[in-house]
Amino acid sequence: MPYVLFSVAGRPVTLAEATAVAAGLLALLVFLSLVSLVRQSRARAAAAAEEAVRREEMDRRLRDLARIQAETSGRVQSMTEVLAQRQSELARAVAERLDATSHRLGETLSTAARATHESLTRIAERLVMVEAAERSLTDLSSQVVSLRETLANKQARGAFGQARMEAIVADGLPRGSFAFQYTLTTGRRPDCAIFLPGDPRPLLVDSKFPLEAVTAFREAPSPEHRKAAGQRLRADLLKHVHDVAERYLVPGETQDVALIFVPSESVYAEISEHFDAVVQEAYRLRVVLVSPSLLMLAVQVVQAIAKDARMREEADRVRAEVAALVADVDRLRERVGDLAKHFSQVGDDVARVLVSADKIARRGLRLEQLDFDSAPAPSGAPAASE
Known part of the structure; x- marks a missing residue:
């Protein structure tokens, strides 16, 4: 007779049945363990593959980063050289500007000093004028007071x-x-x-x-x-x-x-x-x-x-003076006409004198050159017009 271990819902469970169930459960556990191990190995393989991919990607990024760093270093060095050059140029320009500004500032200060001196001179002159005006106002106020006193007295x-x-x-x-x-x-x-x-x-x-x-x-x-x-x-x-x-x-x-x-x-x-x-x-x-x-x-x-x-x-006297003035003008016109005639006659005389002088010069020139080819004029011939 089989050995009953326990009963479930009124049904007895024997040792064989219990052993069979335990064996099935053990097999199930073993299967589940195997499945879990397979899954874990697959997961580890996938993780390893992902890790390899991640490492490759990391290596690639590190290589890119190293390349970028090298490029950046080169650019930084070139920028440093450019900045150093610009800094030297800026320092030179600032020095030149400072020199020019100092020169202009000196000229401005000297001009301002001259202008200030002139302004102070003008202010002093105006102060003198103000003092004179103040004295005049004082005199005027005294005169106004005197005028008021005068107007107060009938x-x-x-x-x-x-x-x-x-x-x-x-x-x-x-x-x-x-x-x-x-x-x-x-x-x-x-x-x-x-x-x-x-x-x-x-x-x-x-x-x-x-x-x-x-x-x-x-x-x-x-x-x-x-x-x-x-x-x-x-x-x-x-x-x-x-x-x-x-x-x-x-x-x-x-x-x-x-x-x-x-x-x-x-x-x-x-x-x-x-x-x-x-x-x-x-x-x-x-x-x-x-x-x-x-x-x-x-x-x-x-x-x-x-x-x-x-x-x-005085109209009659004015008319008489005007008539005398007209007579003087008429006499002046006559005398100016006579003077014009004299000038005309003098001009003719001067022209004749110039003609005679030209003839004398020509004869002197012939005498100097011993030019006696021209026959002398006969003694009875009339003389040339002089």
Whole structure:
């Protein structure tokens, strides 16, 4: 009876069966081992082949790398030589540039030094001029202060306006055509009287002007004060215009128009701008307010009128002088004609003298050469024209 080792699912397993199964398993293990060994040998062969290929590829790459390294070494050496040459050329160029730059820098510094010296000289000269201008400004400021003090004083201001008016008139008109402090038959003495040519009636000029009201109008701190100062200025102007019209417009003795001299252009412009009614009232009374420029223009017009009148007065003398000049020119033409005749006669005489001199020279030449072949002229023959 077979020996039962164990049972599986109620079935008994004998020793033979177990041995057979173990043998099969062992055979299977041996087969699997052989398969594994075959596979491992194949893998090792493939790995060896791959390793050989890899080694060959590595050798090839190493050979290429060695060749490239050799080429690179050669190129690096040639580049080193080129760089050394370029470096030497660059050093030489830099040295030359530095020398040229140093030379130019020296010239520039010397030029800059000369220019600086000249500039300092000019600055010193200008400083001298500035000092002179400063002294002039100091003098001018003192003069302005003096002018302010003069304008603050009514009598001094009147003298200043009169002096300016007299300067304009005296500079523009000839002596004798004006008079200062001229006395009228009424006993009034205007500041200036201008005499027009052909008219004994003088044109009178008054140089007094109410400047206090103008100053108050300008320096008014508020609109109310400015309005009050404007009313005061208007009243003062109208009073002065009426006084001039009453005193200096004398029928038959003076011109029909009188002038009031305003010694400041700005004051005249302010009056014309803000007090046109006063200006129109003065025109109605035949009184004209004039600034320094307008007075200068009026003086030039009077000067032109006087010059024209004098030209008309001297017209006869001018015509006589022109007639005498024409007669002198006629005499000059006659004398020039006589002189031309004399010159023509002298020219003919000189030509005859030259002909005689040529004949004498020719005869002297024949005498020198003993040329007596030509028969002498008979004694009764007329002589050649000389």
